[in-house]
Amino acid sequence: MADCNSCPSNGNCNSQETCSIKNNPNNKINKIIGVMSGKGGVGKSTVTALIANELNKMGYKVGILDADITGPSIPRLMGVKDIKAYSDGSNIYPVVNSNNIKIMSINLMMADENEPVIWRGPMVGEVVKQFYTDVLWEELDYLLIDMPPGTGDVALTVMQSIPISGVVMVSIPQDLVSMIVSKAVNMAKKMNIDVLGVVENMSYIQCPDCSKKIKLFDGEDTDKFLEDMNLSLLGELPMSKEIVDITHKGVNETSEELDSILKGIVNKVK
Numbered sequence: 635m636a637d638c639n640s641c642p643s644n645g646n647c648n649s650q651e652t653c654s655i656k657n658n659p660n661n662k663i664n665k666i667i668g669v670m671s672g673k674g675g676v677g678k679s680t681v682t683a684l685i686a687n688e689l690n691k692m693g694y695k696v697g698i699l700d701a702d703i704t705g706p707s708i709p710r711l712m713g714v715k716d717i718k719a720y721s722d723g724s725n726i727y728p729v730v731n732s733n734n735i736k737i738m739s740i741n742l743m744m745a746d747e748n749e750p751v752i753w754r755g756p757m758v759g760e761v762v763k764q765f766y767t768d769v770l771w772e773e774l775d776y777l778l779i780d781m782p783p784g785t786g787d788v789a790l791t792v793m794q795s796i797p798i799s800g801v802v803m804v805s806i807p808q809d810l811v812s813m814i815v816s817k818a819v820n821m822a823k824k825m826n827i828d829v830l831g832v833v834e835n836m837s838y839i840q841c842p843d844c845s846k847k848i849k850l851f852d853g854e855d856t857d858k859f860l861e862d863m864n865l866s867l868l869g870e871l872p873m874s875k876e877i878v879d880i881t882h883k884g885v886n887e888t889s890e891e892l893d894s895i896l897k898g899i900v901n902k903v904k
């Protein structure tokens with residue numbers, strides 16, 4: 635039976651009759667945003683971490699659910715090391731990072747983060763569902779979901795069992811990637827999930843001497859891709875050493891330039 639009162643989509647969906655989403659009555663989550671890409675390695679997790687950090691800087695209460703079970707990178711990106719999530723048998727307590735962002739990831743439950751998760755799709759899907767229903771997120775303005783890569787089984791389970799109000803698509807300016815990202819866009823649309831827009835990652839590099847922006851990929855025109863898919867551009871992120879360093883040090887202070895791009899993105903999705 636659907637519990638509409640504790641659902642972030644309450645009042646915004648038309649599926650009360652058929653809904654099978656189980657909400658945790660101890661959690662009060664205002665909005666759930668998925669970050670998707672379709673194609674692996676384009677910077678989905680990095681963008682999730684950057685958006686979460688920016689929302690947090692704006693004063694919102696933020697959580698990140700790492701649904702990328704086989705390639706979990708959120709704890710590192712959020713600067714979490716040597717702290718584990720724990721369960722008291724009824725609730726799972728997320729890890730809270732130094733900026734007060736709540737994080738749940740399979741790596742926070744593994745004794746050794748280098749151990750692979752060798753599970754079949756349905757089991758991975760169950761764990762992601764548990765990260766939504768059993769984790770004590772309490773009160774959040776935004777829960778960001780680092781979606782599983784691709785448009786397969788687990789992505790489908792997430793979309794069917796968590797009341798996501800919209801997804802941010804991450805892409806890079808390359809024909810092959812935009813073709814695959816189009817599949818993810820179409821999947822979200824078929825699932826009646828709003829596509830909030832596209833973040834073009836690795837859009838350019840900037841010359842440190844003359845500040846000229848250099849496009850690395852000779853891909854199809856981004857404007858054409860956006861027009862064909864009827865999507866809006868949320869922002870363009872550079873390929874930069876600052877973003878590379880986040881992978882090692884975790885996201886925290888961002889340069890004025892990166893901060894202004896992120897503010898632009900966040901103001902369009904929040």
Ligand SMILES: Nc1ncnc2c1ncn2[C@@H]1O[C@H](COP(=O)(O)OP(=O)(O)OP(=O)(O)O)[C@@H](O)[C@H]1O
Nearest residue numbers: 674675676677678679680705836872873874877881
């Ligand atoms: N704008 C950027 N500039 C430089 N490096 C970047 C940028 N965005 C991402 N990267 C690097 O690219 C790699 C992949 O990024 P990330 O893990 O965020 O991608 P992903 O799409 O989540 O991957 P996966 O398919 O594993 O889920 C990382 O090493 C990250 O540091």
